Amino acid sequence: MIFGIAAVIPALFFVVGVLRDRRRLANAVWLGVTLVLLLLWLLFRAAALEGRAEVAAGYAFAVVLVGLGLVLPVALIANGVLMLKREGFKLANLLSLLAGLAIFGVGFAFAFATARTGPLVDAVIGALLVVAAYVAFLFVSLLLYSVVYGSVGRRSGFDAIVVLGAGLIGDRVPPLLANRLDRALRLYRREVGAGREPLVVVSGGQGSDEAVPEAVAMRDYLVRRGVPEEAVVLEDRATTTRQNLGYSAELLAERGRSGRAVAVTNNFHVFRAAVLARGLRLRMQIIGAPTAWYFLPSAFLREFVALLAQNPVAHVVTCGLLVAGHLVLALT
Incomplete structure (x- = not known):
């Protein structure tokens, strides 16, 4: 019984934390503590x-x-x-x-x-x-x-859509990045269908093994699929997720887009990007795109190490x- 009662306390912290800001690392810890206490309660109850x-x-x-x-x-x-x-x-x-x-x-x-x-x-x-x-x-x-x-969270009603870059193959968009762009494309079409005109910021610099900046390849990908070129803003300096978010926010501020913004990345990368956005004090939530199944275990482990760091x-x-x-x- 004591473990069941004790689980109520971290559960309350979890609920309050989620209501205040879903991007808090502490929310994950409170969720874990709640589940551990509930598991102990179930085990002792079963043993009795x-x-x-x-x-x-x-x-x-x-x-x-x-x-x-x-x-x-x-x-x-x-x-x-x-x-x-x-x-x-x-x-x-x-x-x-x-x-x-x-x-x-x-x-x-x-x-x-x-x-x-x-x-x-x-x-x-x-x-x-x-x-x-x-x-x-x-x-x-x-x-x-x-x-x-x-x-959970909002899926529409955005003034801006930021797409976080990933590595190119020469000047070609690989499947991992294509998934992000396709998710952003669906969001853009939904907003246009609802009468809004969101800006799409494509963010990514040029790596040593890339023929063009990631942002250029990302823009071309979206334009070929019907997004007007004037609706796409290039951010071609970023080399890290923190820079992706920070530089994109600066470009949006310069254009007077201070409303709701969403960043699109792959599902394994969503929470760390959200934590970084919160650390930068950005009013930006993160939405995930699907990832090949075999890529997920290593990707989640990499994100976990980055969060620990x-x-x-x-x-x-x-x-x-x-x-x-x-x-x-x-x-x-």
Whole structure:
């Protein structure tokens, strides 16, 4: 009962946070804490019951353990191999493979710790497991809230549509970027159909391996599909998501477009872009475009690492406190 009551508090913080600003990182944490407390409540409630409910809870727990300890890492490793075959050998494409190997490593560490190797070794391995649990909690919380964020919010009534750039192949728009542009195109047509005349800002500079700035290729893509050239504004300096958002906002302000704006990116990138927009104090929400299924695991992992990197001190301090508490309990 106590866990069920305790879950109400973070749930209230979550609801208030979402109502105040959906782009808050804290919303994901409150959602995660709420779900953990609810899970604990369900487990203790099932354990208190007799007969089938307890057996069912035991089977469910076993299924979760097998899924997390075996099925998930195998799936991540398989996805990593597929990413390398289709996208080439890059660090970003190795993330799902490395995550799968890391989960196997955590499992082996847990098995080693249960072999009664001594209090000191058990304490050290336990500390590593505590850090792994903290990272897993954050990842699941951010993943779930990314889905929530991408599923709610306004879908029309925009004065401006910003399309965030992605890498070109020479001067050609690849599928990843085409998905963003197609989503922006649908939004533009919906707004025009409702009697509005939104500006479309295409944002992206030129990389060393690109024949033209991303913004130029993006503009040409939209114009060929019926968007008037005068309705498209080029932002061809940005090389990061923060610059995409900031420079685009400046261009809109110069043109007197201070109303509702939306930025379009891929679904895996939505929440981090929203956090960055909030940090820049922009009145801009983010909408996601679909992404090839095999690309999602590595993409979500990359976004997760980037979100962690925004607050490294907070995460290091939190991990340090958790590990210190574990060591005190384990060694005493």
